[in-house]
Amino acid sequence: MTRNDTGDMMKFRVLLLASVLLVAGLSFLMNYFGDRKTEAVVKAQAEEIVAHSSPSVFAGGIRPAVRDRIRARGIGARYGFVFSASAPGGGEESGALLFAVPIMDNCGPILSVFYFSPESGTAFLGTCFAPSQARTDFRAAGGAGEESGNPAHPGPEISPGILRNWTDRIGKAAESVWKGGFPR
């Protein structure tokens, strides 16, 4: 190999490394901005589910407002979208939380919204992005708080056993969130 060949190879390797770093940087930026967009979309979906839920599910019998996202650490990567929730006019210190969690059942993954408050415990509110919601002959996924749904039947997407399991898990996760004070 001549000196010229070695130089060309070095240039090629440097160029290659620069390209890989460029793609990695681009991926980082896309994930950063994508995460902000995803947060806004998931929050909007959670707000819609809260708006369709029966007020009796919520602490104090008032539908809460969905507030800021909480970046809770140490409760598991599944709980990436946790929002604080409080009655209009109330502060975040009410302790209510909204969880948007992808639940895997026999039908596949379904994004489900749960409400937790220290007074009323954990309640399943409904699902986002479920095909059954697109059908004209099926009203909604029918969460426990769904006004026109059947509280005992969470819809075709999630089986009652899986739902019970997740309700317990989210109750425990919510307690962990509150153990170390309110995360910001």
Place this chain on the structure above:
Amino acid sequence: MKKNVFFFIVSAAPVLPVLSLFSFGILFVLEFSLLFLVLTGARKITRDCGLSSALVLPVEITVLLVAAAFFSGFLRLVLPVPSVLLEFHVFAAAFSYLLFDRILHRAGNGGHSSDEYPPVLAGFVFLSAYSLLREVLYFGTISVPIFNGVVFLPVLPEQALVFTRFWGSFSGSLILTGLVIWLLNFLGVRSASPHPSV
């Protein structure tokens, strides 16, 4: 072709549970296409660079993970809710693809490697057909990804789903896949192939 599909099913096992919607199948076909292009390109470059064989696998894994991270970012920007649902499986797909590629190399596969189109195309056909069948049988809809969301088109009446729903569930779809493979063998497609099929 059948052999390639079988290898693909084995290596794509981590992503099969989430293939409940046709739109997810399309997204994985897009991801596998990206991974195919990236891995083929990376192979050519490592060959040209004269990289030692011990370094080839770590480089391939790194390149595939960067490509998966890129695709994950793209999904978050374009389809936010599906990106939350598929989150870890987007990265699992990178390992599935590498496994598929390694199995093909080890098996010899009649001179094919995943650098060539036929084995990859067999996987794409399987992904699309499997996700389409699951969605139609379980939900009675066909979903198509569009910018910022997914459109669901109802194709089966609600009453029909009482009979079909089990076959669209994950466990039912695996039984159905096994039955289809057995049926294809039974019907003599096997004899048409010059290579012994699995």
